[in-house]
Amino acid sequence: MNTATQATLHQSRSIERIVQGIATSDGAGVSLTRVLTGKLQRRLDPFLMLDAFGSDDPDDYIAGFPDHPHRGFETITYMLHGRMRHRDSAGHEGLLQNGGMQWMVAGRGAIHSEIPEQEEGVMEGFQLWLNLPAQTKMAEPWYRDFPSETIPQYVTQNGVTVRVIAGSSNGVAGAMTREITEPLYLDIHVPAGAEFSSAIPQTHNAFIYVYRGAVQVGDTRVEAQRMGILSNTEGADGITLTATEDARLILIAGKPLNEPIVQYGPFVMNTQQEISQALDDFRSGRFA
Numbered sequence: 001m002n003t004a005t006q007a008t009l010h011q012s013r014s015i016e017r018i019v020q021g022i023a024t025s026d027g028a029g030v031s032l033t034r035v036l037t038g039k040l041q042r043r044l045d046p047f048l049m050l051d052a053f054g055s056d057d058p059d060d061y062i063a064g065f066p067d068h069p070h071r072g073f074e075t076i077t078y079m080l081h082g083r084m085r086h087r088d089s090a091g092h093e094g095l096l097q098n099g100g101m102q103w104m105v106a107g108r109g110a111i112h113s114e115i116p117e118q119e120e121g122v123m124e125g126f127q128l129w130l131n132l133p134a135q136t137k138m139a140e141p142w143y144r145d146f147p148s149e150t151i152p153q154y155v156t157q158n159g160v161t162v163r164v165i166a167g168s169s170n171g172v173a174g175a176m177t178r179e180i181t182e183p184l185y186l187d188i189h190v191p192a193g194a195e196f197s198s199a200i201p202q203t204h205n206a207f208i209y210v211y212r213g214a215v216q217v218g219d220t221r222v223e224a225q226r227m228g229i230l231s232n233t234e235g236a237d238g239i240t241l242t243a244t245e246d247a248r249l250i251l252i253a254g255k256p257l258n259e260p261i262v263q264y265g266p267f268v269m270n271t272q273q274e275i276s277q278a279l280d281d282f283r284s285g286r287f288a
């Protein structure tokens with residue numbers, strides 16, 4: 001494991017707002033919490049959606065997500081616990097499990113399924129939707145699986161463990177780097193009482209989601225199952241947080257696209273006309 005020295009920040013961002021997700025279900029009846037909803041797409045541009053799923057009751061996940069299309073954005077699925085089989089219309093297949101991640105660029109269109117390959121035990125993880133810039137929304141679709149051992153990880157002198165899924169943190173480059181939106185995606189484990197800092201570019205929108213324990217950012221406590229939207233304070237060059245108890249959280253940041261967002265279910269384009277085209281293409285079998 002790498003060791004890293006934490007950034008010394010000039011000023012930390014603060015928590016602008018705490019968001020409690022909405023319990024919902026998707027796919028063929030998978031129970032999940034939609035943390036980043038449509039109403040926050042503009043504020044958290046370039047991110048379109050964050051779903052958190054976590055249950056030890058198979059009824060909550062067993063049905064999975066049968067064949068469905070996507071167009072115009074990227075999906076990042078990070079599995080903390082569990083096994084899910086992925087298949088797409090181009091004949092690709094992969095297994096996502098315990099600590100692994102799948103990065104998919106839907107581009108002009110992919111039809112895929114995500115089906116649990118377990119009938120008992122815990123299934124827990126996240127799916128994040130990252131928008132594509134207008135000029136690459138119709139690019140060729142592709143995806144890549146990152147088994148757990150291929151995700152770079154570091155530990156700080158005070159015992160904070162960080163998995164760098166995308167971007168780079170405290171000098172450690174992550175599993176994926178994307179241009180234009182420059183996403184940063186960290187999974188952070190902070191022992192009780194420890195402090196953690198990471199730089200975040202001032203141009204980026206950013207948030208944390210705590211999934212175990214609780215953290216303190218400035219004057220604000222963020223409990224488990226809560227998202228904290230980070231302020232875009234002028235001069236703030238990152239985040240410093242302290243775990244009030246043993247805590248696990250994800251930190252996500254990205255550079256806004258500032259382009260029109262028009263969503264219809266699994267299609268996210270820039271205009272209504274492009275959505276109509278997506279529906280037309282899907283119905284007439286033009287998705288690969």
Ligand code: CO
Nearest residue numbers: 065068070112
């Ligand atoms: Co999907």
